[in-house]
Amino acid sequence: MKYAKVRKEDGEKIRRKLGEAGKIAKGYPIISEAGFVFLPVIETKGLKYTIVEKAASSVEKPTLASLLKSKLTPRQLELLPGGFDSIGTIAILELPEELSAKGKHIAEAILKLHRNIKTVVAKASEHTGQFRLQMYKHLAGKKTKETIHRENGIMLKLDIEKVYFSPRSGTERQRIASQVKPNEDVLVMFAGCGPFTCVIAKNAKPRLVVGIELNPEAHKYSVINKNINHLENVTLYGGDVKKVLPRLGKRFDRILMPLPKTGANFLEVALKSAKKGAVIHLYDFQKEEDFPEATIEKIKKSCKKFKVLAAVLCGSYSPGVSRVCVDFKVG
Ligand SMILES: C[S@@+](CC[C@H](N)C(=O)[O-])C[C@H]1O[C@@H](n2cnc3c(N)ncnc32)[C@H](O)[C@@H]1O
Structure with a gap:
């Protein structure tokens, strides 16, 4: 990977300048060494900085699919939900039948990806009865169904199964x-x-x-x-x-x-x-x-x-x- 070598004190200013010019290689680490900062660049033409070659692999953010690559078949990876509802620190998954046996792996990957999520559950029923309640199955994380949700400037404490x-x-x-x-x-x-x-x-x-x-x-x-x-x-x-x-x-x-x-x-x-x-x-x-x-x-x-x-x-x-x-x- 090609890196622009700049003095540490100029690092942030030059990083911003190269970023605005679209010249920073996204997904690669910025390296700090002995008073210098090394900025990964996608092209060197026109750059007046010292360019050095450094071994570096992409640090692309992990995704749900990348974390589950070894646990799910390609077909199952395609079926992964694009998102989930969250109430406070509880993530609520709606999994298709084909993924129900993989719920625990998926839930653990969600806990790794989202620091604000502490519990992952799956919907286990529709809303029913006079109280309009829904059941959930615990998949991973802290075993609780009570949480505090924040919205519109308020806090709401609730148990997702009782309310x-x-x-x-x-x-x-x-x-x-x-x-x-x-x-x-x-x-x-x-x-x-x-x-x-x-x-x-x-x-x-x-x-x-x-x-x-x-x-x-x-x-x-x-x-x-x-x-x-x-x-x-x-x-x-x-x-x-x-x-x-x-x-x-x-x-x-x-x-x-x-x-x-x-x-x-x-x-x-x-x-x-x-x-x-x-x-x-x-x-x-x-x-x-x-x-x-x-x-x-x-x-x-x-x-x-x-x-x-x-x-x-x-x-x-x-x-x-x-x-x-x-x-x-x-x-
Ligand atoms: C769809 S939920 C809405 C709850 C809340 N307003 C919200 O938006 O999250 C309807 C609520 O009405 C309550 N409920 C049903 N019948 C009722 C009645 N006859 N008198 C008072 N509350 C009732 C249920 O227990 C349930 O909590």
Whole structure:
């Protein structure tokens, strides 16, 4: 490999200059020896530095495929996932059937490549039941399913098996928080471990954010998350929205309904707690070709007078079916 030999004190300046000119050979080490720095160069023409030949092999960053070359067949290497979701320090893999026996090797390679990941699990079920929970199989690293996730300026502590949480919805949470006006009273139905309540309370200036959650574990984490984020204007209730909400006797400026599968069944109870002119965010699963009409039809069944403010696609549920949100103004 050809190297430009420069004095150590000029090394950084010349490295930058050669880099800007596109003359540095990427993937090769910069060598420091006895008061000199040796910069790997792709061509020497026009360079006024001393050029020396040095034995050096490329130090290309390892990839998942390069780390697994000896453990997987070429066909299996092709099937490696291009990425993974992470919740806090836990990486969540979705492995095709052909790779399930290689899960441990893949997980160990991920731990080597990503210093921030301490645990690797594989999805072992779909989201099921009233609490929308998902099971995971531990593959490598620290044996825990509890972690602290960071997004939109907040921390969220949760157990990925005891609580529903999707790291992919961070942008959607930001979209909603950015609409909250100062001094609004906001209701988050189906609050989970508190991602919407915390993101709104932290990033907007509501008077009050109320969260209601049925799953006792999720409610427990929601309270922890209110506390670790030092949020004072958040009030949380454990229990069924249909029972808790009428007992509060309170009306809200904004109501979030993040329960896409069956959320529309709660529209009537939501409307009874909505101030005149309140904004409701109804989440739904919809086939792309039926969006947004089919979700708007669901709203019409419970609400006589409303104005659609926005209809957005905010995630994918299954092939051809999206997670969607319709924002509408009541009355
Ligand atoms: C899709 S998850 C959303 C959780 C959270 N808002 C989030 O975005 O991560 C729906 C949540 O609604 C809760 N849930 C279901 N039925 C409920 C009800 N009748 N009353 C209150 N919460 C309910 C579930 O336990 C679950 O945590």
